[in-house]
Amino acid sequence: MADNFTFIIDGTEIPARQGQTILKAADEAGIYIPRLCNKDGLEPYGACRVCTVLVNGRPQSACTQPAQPGIIVENDTEELTEMRKQLIEMLFVEGNHFCMFCEKSGNCELQALGYRLGIAAPRFPFMFPQRELDATHPEVFVDRNRCILCGRCVRASRDQDGKNVFQFTGRGIKKRISVNATSRLADTELKSADKAVAACPVGSILKKGVGYAVPIGERIYDHKPIGSDIESKAK
Amino acid sequence: MSNDLSAAVKEICLQHNNDRIYLMDILRKVQVDHGSVSDEAIDAIADAVSIPRVEVESTATFYAFLSKEKKGKIVIRLCNDIIDRLAGVDVVAKAFKEELGVDFGETTADGLITLEYTPCIGMSDQAPAALVNDEVITYLSSDKAREIVRTLKKTGDPKKLVSRLGDGNNASPLVNSMVHNNIRKKGDVIFADYPDGAGLKKALTMSPVEVINEVTNARLRGRGGAGFPAGMKWQFTRAAEDPEKYIICNADEGEPGTFKDRVLLTDYPERLFEGMTIAGYAIGAQQGILYLRAEYAYLSNLLENVLAKKRKDGVLGKAILGKKAFDFDIRIQFGAGAYVCGEETALISSCEGSRGDPKNRPPFPxxxxxxxxxxxxxxxxxxxxxxxxxxxxxxWFTSIGSKGSSGTKLLSISGDCHAPGVYEYPFGITIKQLLQDVGAEDAKAVQIGGPSGQMIGKEDFNRTICYDDLATGGSVMIFGADRNILEVADYFMEFFIEESCGYCTPCRVGNVLLKGYLERVMNGQAEEADLEVMKSLARTVKTTSRCGLGQTSPNPILTTLAKFYPEYTKLLKTSKDGFKPSFNIQEVLQESQSITGRKSVHFS
Incomplete structure (x- = not known):
């Protein structure tokens, strides 16, 4: 296979390199494919399914699927957008998300995707689960109510911090993020400067004491929708 | 006491070379010996095996047969699969509860017996059935349930429950179980009468590539359900550069209503291991793994015995049948109660001692x-x-079966019929013929391929079992005229919710939502628009899920909506006042009314 090749996303021919995922190639070409569990520098995970695209008609997660010469990828279609909306709505109703009281508001990728995709309110009934909050650590707290099980903290802690502070326990709808201690975050090696803390896309893992250092209105997604940085690279 | 536990657990780890790869075996042994995998045990394992404790906890909390909470010395797992429900599991459950004085999920005060439900244990042809530790008790009734509890209280020994022995190897002292094979129809391939060893002998006269070509030319497709061409899979594995290769047999028969592999494992294990050895030769693998579901643990002595005999006979081990440079052996890896591990990449995760999460593909196994x-x-x-x-x-092989599907298929037939059991048919058999053979002419619906397959009605009974029409891994469940189709679909959704690994959003959350909508319909609170939401949601779950479980999990709803639409529409509520019938104001007000101590003036 050639090292450099092209493929098509929504009718546009874009360049790609051998070993690149569809998502990476799209990013470089300035085409935004919505995503949540994917983060630059972390191993692709394929859990949130928000980046689902059709590759030659077959659904695949763009974050894990390698780009191939000549493939036809559908991304920004009505059908896929509707599915992505439903996935985001599922994440909203599965947990207990209250944007109006959440200090991550404006910096939250889940909220930002909700706005970008045009979700006014989830159509599905809320599940209102009972989930635990862990505020034992002096610098960081974990609120499982807002966790979307994206696994970014798991990967960041393991692969970037070299600590394995986080891992999933349980399965199905009872799956939860757990910490590498009998129960308390305070008993782990976590430090507030760890990549695992910064990796959280929502308000589930937060540093204490800095919640409103950047005021509402001046936050990442307050002025430009999520994905704008990628789209600004388009030629 | 606590030092004792820690020391005992560490001893178990040592017996497994403190090797992470055997984490499943370690956890199973700890569970059986100590009644739980407690926080303390997790710490001890993490210490011995040198992995983070949260990794151990992650695996331990994934499997239904492992628990952090202390279980009784004896665990009664009553199968509450749909077929068992049809067979009257409710009265059996009531008898167990009354006799034990505890509810499901609870343990008797003396710590002797825990009572639990479990999904399909592969005994649908002799339902209702239960596992009592590793012993299988079949054809349960309320009287039998009471007797079981009395015997257990008196003897404390589940082995004492086995009364009449089953047929074939079930009666062997190595198995000693009441299970019946129920082989109802023998065909020319699987149940044919022929001597063991002929296939392997012939294979070894051929080159590995010739063996693969033979399998490819026979157009053999995977019998587990997905139907991937076996020759192609073998060819890909052989062609991979890495010289260290593995053969795995998926014996995690978890699709509700399937039990044909149970029969093969019981009475034809020689042929199974011979087939794996042929595959090992063709692919160039040195090691085979039989991934066996924990529900079939009662077969482990028999299977180990067959493996030992094969090693003695020189058909497993070094230089098999004198063929230099062909070394191949097989070991058994137990699961611990997780349907998703039937998915091949999840099965591999489990073999590696991890959660049974499917893996991202590519790379393919x-x-x-x-x-x-x-x-x-x-x-x-x-x-x-x-x-x-x-x-x-x-x-010869392609001369059997239908055009696109050569050979025969084992069908596990259960439900409303006179002769449930295992049938070997050439591909191409019609549903009508099959129903006639099993004594179920008045069937209303047939579920083909288990919950992940499809439900069909009378208008489809002329269709055929084959990969191009009605594909199945073997499960055929029959529902008679009086059965409630929606109840069946509802149970199947419950099953998928319970068995989802939770890795991806659509399967983890979408199925819970789908079941909620289905219940709305069943409770007479749904309107037509809800059916549209269900269809749309089902499409999203099917399209965006990461593995086969999620991609098929909405099928109970989608296929019943397609084939039994009137069963849904007859329950729909039309709203006269324009309010959503799904919104129950009384229910919503209940809590505030009880707090304030008075009824709402407006909504009474």
Whole structure:
């Protein structure tokens, strides 16, 4: 296979390199494919399914699927957008998300995707689960109510911090993020400067004491929708 | 006391070389010996095996047969699959509860007996059935349930429950179980009468590539359900550069209503291991793994015995049948109660001692499977079919069955019929013929391929079992005229919710939502628009889920909506006042009314 090749996303021919995922190639070409569990520098995970695209008609997660010469990828279609909306709505109703009281508001990728995709309110009934909050650590707290099980903290802690502070326990709808201690975050090696803390896309893992250092209105997604940085690279 | 536990757990780890790869075996042993995998045990394992404790906890909390909470010395797992429900599991459950004085999920005060429900244990042809530790108790009734509890209280020994022995190897002292094979129809491939060893002998006169070509030319497709061409899978695995290769047999028969692999494992294990050995030769693998579901633990002595005999006979081990440079052996890896581990990449995760999460593909197992090495995973029946196929040749094999589907298929038939059991048919058999053979002419609906398959009604009974029409891994469940189709679909959704690994959003959350909408319909609170939401949601779950479980989990709803639409519409509520019938104001107000101590003036 050639090292450099092209493929098509929504009718546009874009360049790609051998070993690149569809998502990476799209990013470089300035085409935004919505995503949540994917983060630059972390191993692709394929859990949130928000980046689902059709590759030659077959659904695949763009974050894990390698780009191939000549493939036809559908991304920004009505059908896929509707599915992505439903996935985001599922994440909203599965947990207990209250944007109006959440200090991550404006910096939250889940909220930002909700706005970008045009979700006014989830159509599905809320599940209102009972989930635990862990505020034992002096610098960081974990609120499982807002966790979307994206696994970014798991990967960041393991692969970037070299600590394995986080891992999933349980399965199905009872799956939860757990910490590498009998129960308390305070008993782990976590430090507030760890990549695992910064990796959280929502308000589930937060540093204490800095919640409103950047005021509402001046936050990442307050002025430009999520994905704008990628789209600004388009030629 | 606590030091004792820690020391005992560490001893178990040591017996497994403190090797993470055996984490499943370690956890199972700890559970059986100590009644739980407690926080303390987790710490001890993490210490001995040198992995983070949260990794151990992650695996331990994934499997239904492992628990952090202390279980009784004896665990009664009553199968509450749909077929058992049809067979009257409710009265059995009531008898167990009354006799034990505890509810499901609870343990008797003396710590002796825990009572639990479990999904399909592969005994749908002799339902209702239960597992009492590893013993299988079949054809349960309320009287039997009471007797079981009394015997257990008196003896404390589940082995004392086995009364009349089953047929075939079930009666062997190595198995000693009441299970019946219920082989109702023998065909020319799987249940054919032929001597063991002929397939392997012939294979070893051929080159590995010739063996693969034979399998390819026979157009053998995977018998587990997905139907991937076996020859192609073998070819890919052989072609992978890494010389360290693995053969895995998927004996995690978890699809509700399937039990044909149970029969093969019981009475034809020689053929299964012979088939795996042929695959090992063809692919260039040195090691085979039989991934066996924990529900079939009662077969482990028998299977180990067959493996030992094969090693003695020189058909497993070094230089098999004198063929230099062909070393191949097989070990058994137990699961611990997780349907998703029937998915091949989840099965590999489990073999590696991890949560049964499916893996991202690519890379495919043929390139990077078990521990990163090329791995070929096939179903029990596929390996057994290979033995006969090699012995008789591809031309013979393709002369059986239908055009696109050669050979025969084992069907596990259960539900409302006179003769439930295992039937071997050539591909192409019509549903009508099959219903006639099993004594179920008045069937209203047939579920083909288990919950992940499809439900069909009378208008489809002329269709055929084959890969191009009604594909199935073997499960055929029959529902009579009086059965409530929506109840069946609802149970299937419950099953998928329970068995979802939770890795991806659509399967983890979408199925819970789908079941909620279905219940709305069943409770007479749904309107037509809800059916549209269900269809749309089902499409999203099917399209965006990461593995086969999620991609098929909405099928109970989608296929019943397609084939039994009136069953839904007759329950729909039309709203006269324009309010949503799904919104129950009384229910919503209940809590505030109880707090304030008075009824709402407006909504009374």
């Amino acid at each position: 043929a390139q990077k499977g078990f521990m990163g090495h090329p791995t070929c995973v096939n179903n029990v029946e596929t390996y057994v079919a290979v033995v006969r196929l090699i012995d008789m040749g591809a031309a």
